[in-house]
Amino acid sequence: xxxxxxxxxxxxxxxxxxxxxxxxxxxxxxxxxxxxxxxxxxxxxxxxxxxxxxxxxxxxxxxxxxxxxxxxxxxxxxxxxxxxxxxxxxxxxxxxxxxxxxxxxxxxxxxxxxxxxxxxxxxxxxxxxxxxxxxxxxxxxxxxxxxxxxxxxxxxxxxxxxxxxxxxxxxxxxxxxxxxxxxxxxxxxxxxxxxxxxxxxxxxxxxxxxxxxxxxxxxxxxxxxxxxxxxxxxxxxx
Numbered sequence: 001x002x003x004x005x006x007x008x009x010x011x012x013x014x015x016x017x018x019x020x021x022x023x024x025x026x027x028x029x030x031x032x033x034x035x036x037x038x039x040x041x042x043x044x045x046x047x048x049x050x051x052x053x054x055x056x057x058x059x060x061x062x063x064x065x066x067x068x069x070x071x072x073x074x075x076x077x078x079x080x081x082x083x084x085x086x087x088x089x090x091x092x093x094x095x096x097x098x099x100x101x102x103x104x105x106x107x108x109x110x111x112x113x114x115x116x117x118x119x120x121x122x123x124x125x126x127x128x129x130x131x132x133x134x135x136x137x138x139x140x141x142x143x144x145x146x147x148x149x150x151x152x153x154x155x156x157x158x159x160x161x162x163x164x165x166x167x168x169x170x171x172x173x174x175x176x177x178x179x180x181x182x183x184x185x186x187x188x189x190x191x192x193x194x195x196x197x198x199x200x201x202x203x204x205x206x207x208x209x210x211x212x213x214x215x216x217x218x219x220x221x222x223x224x225x226x227x228x229x230x231x232x233x234x235x236x237x238x
Contacts, residue, residue, distance in 0.1 A: 002068065002113055002114075002117070003025075003027060003068050003069065003109075003110070004067075004068050004069065004109070004110045004111075004113040004114040004117070005065050005066060005067060005068045005113070005114045005117055006022070006023070006050075006064075006065070006066040006067075006068055007063070007064075007065055007066075007117070007121075008053070008054060008057045008063060008064035008065075008066065009063055010057035010058055010060070010061055010062050010063055010064065011057075011060070011061025011062055011063070012061065012062075013060055013061050013062040013234075014062075014125040014126055014127050014128050014129065014234070014238060015060060015062040015063075015128070015129045015130075015131060015230060015231070015234045015238075016062065016063050016064070016065065016118075016121055016122060016125065016128055016129070016130050016131070017053045017056055017057055017062065017063070017064035017065070017130075017131045017133060018064070018065050018118060018130055018131070018132050018133070018191060018195070019046065019049045019050065019053045019064065019065070019066045019067060019132075019133045019134070020046075020067045020071070020075075020076040020077040020132075020134065020191055021045060021046035021049065021067055021070075021071045021075075021076070021077065021134060022045070022046060022049045022050040022053060022066035022067050022068075022133075023045060023050065023066065023067055023068050023069055023070060024039045024040065024044045024045035024070045025068060025069050025070060025073075026039065026069065026070050026072070026073055027069070027073070030073055030097070030101075031097045032072055032073070032095050032096075032097040032098065033094075033095065033096035033097035034072070034093065034094075034095060034096075034097070038072075038093060039070060039072075041093075042091070042135075042136075042137040042210060043071075043072065043090040043091050043093055044070045044071065044072050045070060045071070046133075046134050046135040046210070047135055047137075047210040047213070047214055048135050048208065048210055048212075048213030048214055048218070048219055048222075049066075049133050049134060049135050049208070049213075050066055051213070051216075051219040052133060052208065052213055052219050052222050052223050052226070053066060053133050055219060055220060055223035055227075056131070056133075056223050056226055056227045056230065059223060059224075059227040060227050060230070060231060063121060065114075065117060065118055065121060067114060068110075068114070069110050071087070072087060072090065072095055072098070073106065073110065074086060074103075074106045074107070074110050074111055075087065076110070076111060076114050076115075076191065077134075077188070077190050077191045078190050079190045079193075079194075080107065080111070082190065085103060085106075085107075085111075086098045086101055086103055086106065115191075115194065115195075118191075118195055119195065122195060122199075122201065127238045128201050128238065129162075129201070129202050129203065129204075129230075129233065129234035129237060129238040130192065130195065130196050130201060130202070130203035130204070131203070131204050131206070131226070131230045131233075131234075132155075132191065132192050132196075132203055132204065132205040132206065133206055133208075133226075134155075134205075134206065134207045134208070135207060135208045135209065135210045135213060136148065136153065136182050136207045136208070136209060136210065137209075137210050138209055138210065138211050148182050148209070149176060150176050150177060150178035150181055150182065150209065151175040151176045151177070151208075151209055151212055152170060152175050152176075152177055152178070152206060152207065152208050152209065152222075153177070153178035153179075153180070153181045153182055153183075153206070153207035154166060154167055154170075154177060154178065154179055154180070154204070154205065154206060154207075155180060155183070155184065155185030155188070155189060155192075155205040155206070155207060156180070156185045156189070156192070156203075156205055157185050157186050157189040157192065157193055157197055158197055159196065159197050159202065159203070161202055161237055162202055162203060162204035162233040162237060163179070163204065163205075165232060165233050165236055165237075166204050166206075166229050166230075166232075166233055167179060169228075169229045169232060170225065170229060173225045173229075175225065178207075182207065185205055189205065192205055202233070202234075202237035202238055204229075204230060204233050206226065208222055
């Protein structure tokens with residue numbers, strides 16, 4: 001066991017689910033200086049992602065690696081030298097405990113073990129495919145007038161092979177799909193750039209709208225849609 005990640009061993013299929021922001025956990029010795037209620041908010045965790053990831057892993061018989069700490073402790077979906085690794089503000093909320101935090105310590109304790117574990121899992125696969133799972137808030141407190149009507153977004157940087165397969169399948173399943181929305185994978189794709197694009201591994205990057213996966217019924221619905229779509233992408237590309 002590691003505090004940096006949760007490893008879900010769901011079976012032998014060469015498909016790896018990666019969920020960078022699956023946990024709101026803050027270790028006891030880390031003081032963020034915030035109201036604990038914020039740990040239930042989207043600034044701390046991708047709501048619904050852990051549950052959907054577990055369901056897909058069980059459904060497909062595949063492995064999942066879920067981030068084990070809140071993105072307010074350190075953002076696992078950022079390059080090693082990126083701004084925002086230790087957020088001091090998030091959607092209008094100050095995170096005062098991060099102002100004088102030791103970045104090197106948190107990198108060694110959380111960021112490096114998480115990404116090294118992903119590397120080991122992928123190296124053990126013969127023909128890997130990655131399903132990257134995130135969720136987005138229907139509205140930002142800092143920009144409440146921004147419209148985010150999509151049920152799901154598909155993100156990528158240079159490699160859009162799986163996106164081109166998945167988008168029509170998701171639309172056929174009745175979802176409103178954003179292509180590079182609500183933001184672009186060309187701007188925010190660190191984990192997939194590192195583990196997928198840099199190694200020629202095909203992947204599908206998804207963002208689910210949080211209010212649609214906030215309860216068990218929504219989580220089951222999305223897992224039931226995404227499992228077959230992810231498998232179709234994997235079978236076509238891996």
